[in-house]
Amino acid sequence: MIQIIPSQVTETPASLLAALDRGESLPAHWYTDPAITTREIEKIFRKTWNYIGPAKELANPGDYITGYAGEVPVVVIRNEVELAGFVNVCRHRRHEVMKGRGNAKMMQCGYHAWTYDLTGCLKGAPRSAAERNFRLEDYPLLPLRAETLGPFVFVNLDSQAKSLASYYGDLLNILAGSGIHLESLELYSRDSWTAEANWKTMLENYLECYHCAVAHPGFSAAIDVKQENYNLTTHGWFASQLGQVRQSALEGKTAVEIYDARGEITQAQYHLLWPNVTVNINPGFPNLSIDVWVPDGPNKAKGFSEQYFGPGVSEQFAHDLIAFNKKVGYEDDVLTNSVQHGLLGGMPDRGRFLINSEHLCIHFQKLVVQALSENSGRLEELPAASSHPVSTTISAAPTASAAAESERNSYVELEVAKVERESEIISSFYLRRVDGDPLYRWEPGQFLPIRVTIPGRTEPALRTYSISTCYNPNFYRLSIRRGEGAALVSQFMYANAKTGFRLHALMPRGKFVLDQSSNRAVVLVSGGVGITPMMAIAEHIVEEGRRTGTYRPIHFIHGAQNGRVRAFGKRIQELAVEHRTLSVHVCLSGPSPEDEIGVTYHSKGRVDITLVTALVPPGDYDFYLCGPSEFMNSLYAGLVGTGVRPERIHYESFGPGTVLKPELPRKPSEEHNGSAVHVKFARSGTETAWSREDGTLLELAEEAGLAPAFGCRSGICGTCKTKIVHGAVEYLDEPLADRGEGEILPCCSVPRKAQGENQNGGRPDVVLDL
Missing domain, CATH: 2.102.10.10 (Rieske [2Fe-2S] iron-sulphur domain)
Incomplete structure (x- = not known):
């Protein structure tokens, strides 16, 4: 427990970290209370490098x-x-x-x-x-x-303490990527400084460039600070910001005066080494600066700055770059001094971070909370089984920044690291990036769109599979059921996806995710291979409990035919041993002779609303459903019939036929036409029937196993823009994104039934270039 003496407030690391996960900052008194500063000196600065x-x-x-x-x-x-x-x-x-x-x-x-x-x-x-x-x-x-x-x-x-290299060793490779030869640098100047703000206030300002375009006109003229081009990455014990010099700066065409950035160094690098050392490289001739930031009481900071240059750098460049850095520093001081005044007032008590733009600040604050926890011991002794930052143990594994839109809809090459058999019909394929980069974060429950090239087919095959493990930076786990008949991709994966096999994938996506803003108990109900997203959700909750000491209750209910085809039996039991409030119930519709009640299963029959209500005591829950259409429809209707509010029911299905979506507003053109609309996706050759419960054309495509590129899913960004080959669509809401001739936005449109074309050789009503 962390005792805050002036206000007599008791705060747990778990509550503080949960607030940070929601985007809420540390309370104001963490920046103004002398007792906090005293603990920081003892627990942070006397235990780190x-x-x-x-x-x-x-x-x-x-x-x-x-x-x-x-x-x-x-x-x-x-x-x-x-x-x-x-x-x-x-x-x-x-x-x-x-x-x-x-x-x-x-x-x-x-x-x-x-x-x-x-x-x-x-x-x-x-x-x-x-x-x-x-x-x-x-x-x-x-x-x-x-x-x-x-x-x-x-x-x-x-x-x-562990070695210095174990904390920051990877930084040397990143610095080398800038083109700087560290051993050739010479110390040019060393200056001390003082500031009128808490040390954390100043470093949190350093850790984001969200403010750059507003507050730093010179810096923004030299460095491209657009979110999609300015990369933010945590590496556990250090955090990095990488940017590129603007072409206008190289051409001397900036609207404001800057230094001469036309040297051999074109990459800007700004690194914070936990807790208080920053290492900076600016574009231009070889240069590097180091700043050290320490508390000077709760409302002030002090430190020193060292400026290094490579051999042969001119006095003019040195003078201009130092002046440029001092101007940026002055602009930052104006900001952080103002923030400190706001913190001293104590109202509001907490700020609100933008998680995609300021996640380095959140990671930094989590490290502070962990270090000040009474039971933390030394940071390096804490378990680091997972890289998810929602924890009382801060992982040292890298976490990448929010992806640019171009990356979100670009394929990356993956390779199979290993294959594990989960049951007679389900195997797990562990996929990692070929380039060795960490994976972008995914939410528990999301799916991965993959693309494989199958011999004899002219176009790559696209499919989406749920990721069956919680986030880690090293591998995706896709647990795929070996299909029959037309299940082309799953059969191909089983036959060919051995260790070293390569395929391509987009970033994870999907709306079926755990609501992490809720502390309610969860009920996970799955059928067959629908267990895969439930495994990711359960693992995430257990991982949260492991780190925070607070375990969100789980009722895990799963239905399968028999023990031979049921997946993850051992893994679920391992989670239940660790998570004391995780209850597991397995229902088998046709147990095999080797199945033993009370050992491999708990009841015989099918998972239905009667079983769920018998197993789950009355209370307030979040329900998550995943399985075949009939299974889903029955449970959804049953839950609503027992009084569960629809917004508490989350679901994921395997293909068309699920009627769980709220009814879409009916358009005038449909008032007298209740028949299905036939849609064809031309590139994949997939044809399907659309009805109102299938949602938008984007959702229809995803249900059909395709993975169209998308961004906002609301008609704003235009990422999903697609050619319409035949037919017409109607928009649920008029989109804001521009569209060219013959282009539509599947994310917010539905197909229009063709009129008077019933004799047209069975041609689909709508054909899209997907």
């Missing part, structure tokens, strides 16, 4: 640099063997031993001349020879960890 300076200044025996780590004076010195770090406090009266930076043959305190060698051993203490029971060897300088990251030196007061 603190930047000291460049290794080039510690090249020779006797070279030293002093600094502070969590307000503790420290010194790093080169002796004959290694870099050595010490608490820079004399064992006598606790005067600081060394000052500034330089070279020394020994370390001598300027107060009473106690003298230490370069290994920290006390070698002399005036008048101590006459002191009884005093031995020099009993009073060395206290040691601390000193390690290097490339050419930079850090210290850590925690002797048991």
Whole structure:
């Protein structure tokens, strides 16, 4: 528990993290309360790696640099063997031993001349020879960890902390991608600074460029800050922002004055190393700056900035870039000072983040909450089984930024990492990105559109399969039922998708997702292969419970023919062992001789509303349904009939025939025409019948196994724009996106029944170029 002394408010990490997941910021007093700042110094700055300076200044025996780590004076010195770090406090009266930076043959305190060698051993203490029971060897300088990251030196007061490289080692590869050769950099200047804002206020401003176009005209003229071109990524213990120089800046055509960005470095990089070190590269000639940010009480911050340049950089470029950085810094100070005034007022108590634009800020705040948790111990000791950031344990696995629209609807190449058999008819295919990049985040319950090339077919085959595991950055798990007859893609996958097999996929999508804003108990009801999205939802809830200590109750009800075809039996039991409020009921319609009641199943028959109401006590629940059409229709009608509000019923079905959607508004042209409308998707050759319960043309296409590109699903973005080959459509709401001649938006349109064409050789009413 975290005790907030002034307001006597008790807050749990779980409640704070849940609020952050909803986009709510930390309460205002976390930025103004001296007790919070005291805990941050103890729990954060004294347990993490603190930047000291460049290794080039510690090249020779006797070279030293002093600094502070969590307000503790420290010194790093080169002796004959290694870099050595010490608490820079004399064992006598606790005067600081060394000052500034330089070279020394020994370390001598300027107060009473106690003298230490370069290994920290006390070698002399005036008048101590006459002191009884005093031995020099009993009073060395206290040691601390000193390690290097490339050419930079850090210290850590925690002797048991993991290595510096385990925190930030991956950063070196990212920095190298800019074209900077770190070893060639030379320190040009070092300046101290103070600010009128909490250190967190300032770093949260650093961690987003949502404000750049408004507050930084010069920066925005040099760097392309459009959301789709400016990448934000968390890597656990560091967070990165990558941008590109604007072409207008390279051509000298910016509307505002900037520095000369026409050097060999074209990529901008801005990194925060948890908790308080930023590393920055600007486009132009080789350059790098480091800033260190520390608390100076709750409402102020202080730190220092170092500017590095590569060999041969002109004085003019150095002068102009430093001036450019200072101007951006001044603009940021104006913003953060104003924010601190707002925080001091305490109203409103919480702000609201935009999760897609400010998720680095949210990740940073989660790290703060975790570090200040009473039971956190050292951060690196905490379990990191999952990379999902909704936790009291913050994962060190990468999480990518929100995807640009172009990426959302672009295929990436995946390969099969392994295949696992889940039952006689269902196998799981684990897919990872061929390029090694982390996967974009998906919500529990979403599906993955895949594209495979099947020999003998002129066009690739498109299908969508539910992802059967909760988010992780490494692999998708598609648990696919081996179909028969016309189930072309599933048969192809079973025959060909071995380890190393490659296919293409769009980003995950779909509206059937767990409502994470609710704390209500969930009822997961599935039939057959409909268990796949339920596994992702159940795993996510268990993962949440593992990290927060609060387990959202689950009733897991599943129907199958027999134990041989039922999937995930062992995995569900593993989750139930860990999740004490997860109840499992398996209903088999035709148990095989080897099935044992009470072991492999709990009842015989079919899952229906009678069984569900018998298993689920009266209460307020969120229901999630997934299975064949008849199964879904029966349960949906049954739940509504027992008084469950429709908005509490979420569903996913396998193909047409499900009539769960609310009735669409009837158009005048349909008042006297109740027959189905025939739709053909020309590229795939798929033909199907549309009726009102099938929803929009986009939903119809998805139900038919296609995966059209889409963005907003509301007629605003125009991403789903499609050629109409024949027929006409009507719009449920007039779309805002522009459309060319012969183009329609499937996301908000429905097909119009052809009039007077019944004798036209059975031609479909509407033909789309999909």
